Amino acid sequence: GGCVNVLVNNAGVYFPMSLDEGPNKGQGPLDGDPDDWDKQTHINLMAPMRLTRMLLPPMKEAGEAHVVNIASIEALYPYPSAPAYSATKWGLRGWSKALFAALKSDNIKVLTVNPAQTSTPMTWSRPDAEYLPEKMIQPSEIAEAIIMTFRLNPNAFIEEITLQTLSRPR
Secondary structure, three states, rough: OOOEEEEEEEEOOHHHHHOOOOOOOOOOOOOOOOHHEEEEEEEEHHHHHHHHHHHHHHHHHHHHEEEEEOOOOEEEEOOOOOHHHHHHHHHHHHHHHHOOOOOOOHHHEEEEEOOOOOOOOHHHHOOOOOOEEEHOOOOOHHHHHHHHHOOOOOOOOOOEEEEEOOOOOO
């Protein structure tokens, strides 16, 4: 087997909830379909955890490696219509911090990226999206921010990046 130097966990699924749905009319964390909560948890949180665990041996073998976990601005500022999505991305942030503490002695850096509305099909499909595509963060801008962290002195480390848009700061 070969070495793995970079792992980018960019899994994400979002099940929008109508603001009229549920006992709290879509305004509470208990609204929504519990089956959707499970799907979001498995894809948004468990998949990155399992993939990282699977690739850890070749990452350690590399001698220096990076794990990049793409969370979301919703991990910092939850939307009322997406409480389960926000919870999974919040969980990914917390797990990333614990992962870095566990792996720093192996020279594996863990970066969490919290982008705001990004111009992707998932965002365009949201019923509550209030952004024009040209005002959203572009995936290439997220990639540039990540690559910037790779260029730092090997002893330096950026733990978390939050990318906002000027069109609607949160």
